[in-house]
Amino acid sequence: MPRTVATEVTVRYAETDAQGVVHHSNYLVWFELGRACWLKAHGLRYAEWEADGLLVVVAEARARYRAPALYDQTLRIETELIKARTGYFAFAYRVVSTEEQLLCEGETRHLVTDRRHRAARLPDDVFRKLKAVLPAR
Amino acid sequence: MPRTVATEVTVRYAETDAQGVVHHSNYLVWFELGRACWLKAHGLRYAEWEADGLLVVVAEARARYRAPALYDQTLRIETELIKARTGYFAFAYRVVSTEEQLLCEGETRHLVTDRRHRAARLPDDVFRKLKAVLPAR
Amino acid sequence: MPRTVATEVTVRYAETDAQGVVHHSNYLVWFELGRACWLKAHGLRYAEWEADGLLVVVAEARARYRAPALYDQTLRIETELIKARTGYFAFAYRVVSTEEQLLCEGETRHLVTDRRHRAARLPDDVFRKLKAVLPAR
């Protein structure tokens, strides 16, 4: 299974700001799209996890902005799993233009919790799927 | 109790778009702030209603945009209850600048539901509070 | 050329709210996606209009919410041109689930302006394209 999964987004007008470019907070929303897409590409659906009472919360998010994105521009989000533990995982992202210009890169770290936001663990089969993607040490 | 309640907002940068003005979708968010503020001014807290399993959903929203709003501008949202039934109510809004220029006006209609989105009724005391604000016919 | 154009969106997590469904303000953002898509289907790109100093502002927006939309649901936005004048046009929208359930319907009215938000007119060729889509009276 691929360690990096690509997702396409087209910039919405509502995502731009008065500087004429995408507001920086939207990259966190795109990272989230990238994660959902990565999970689907590996046969996992976050919507089902939540229905089963398993929440994934964002423990840390980081973004470095390299170049602005414009309205209606088509972008590719490259999402890569970089860490997986039973109750914790992390992804890295690169947002690039169709001309392969790097616009933004970042990382997010996640904790698995139950509905009351208490620490929990990924189901064994999910954890194994994530682990299988990462290089053996 | 007042039928109209005023709420102040200052335009956030994230609320602007590439036209250099506030994106029109944000007025629905401000109307919602106005409603929450109206309810608080009448001793009601929507957060408590939800904790008690009573949801209010938006059945219809409408906005007419008169003039653009700019970053960092301070605006006043005037929220007025215009209809109240046991399972249904409606508000009207005016968003005005500090120079009393009308920027936007609109209305929202709401339905009361339980957690499964089935039709429900307002608690009697809440309904009476809303009803008391409206002119008798 | 088709009078109605369909656009697909998948609900983002950031578009949901504490009721567990899509926040109603996001439908205005989806209507905007639908419009951009309608224009592209007719060989028109709003991004180019703005680059040429022609702005389209929202004069009125209206939405009637029929059923809630959920995270990760795939939706179809059906966008239809319903009116076209030289400095004014209007669209109607229907948001439907993959099971053809109607979730939301609405309309938006638009004014054409220059960069200083003064009334302007659509270029003749654009106006003719829009007009050609509408039924002759």
Add this chain to the structure above:
Amino acid sequence: MPRTVATEVTVRYAETDAQGVVHHSNYLVWFELGRACWLKAHGLRYAEWEADGLLVVVAEARARYRAPALYDQTLRIETELIKARTGYFAFAYRVVSTEEQLLCEGETRHLVTDRRHRAARLPDDVFRKLKAVLPAR
């Protein structure tokens, strides 16, 4: 002049997500509010900078999420200037509840540019104001 400035926000319903808590992307919007407030407390208005052709872009943003925030909760954003150069500055943030619980902390780094997104410098008087707040080395 104070190196840390406090800003109050009340959580909006539109800022919550299907987990029943604030969506993590909104903290970047609140950090931005905190910055605007910090600048105003020091007699500086970002809206005027942009009118003068001076843009501030976000080069990096980082947030560590400690505890969830809920609808209607009142929060305090503590914003602190941590670095100032002629074309570059950085802020740190803490978001705390009224019970003084730390919900989120983060940092943003900023570059000063002209309207075409080319590197620029802060006006001398602005730079001196920022510099005066930081401890001498």
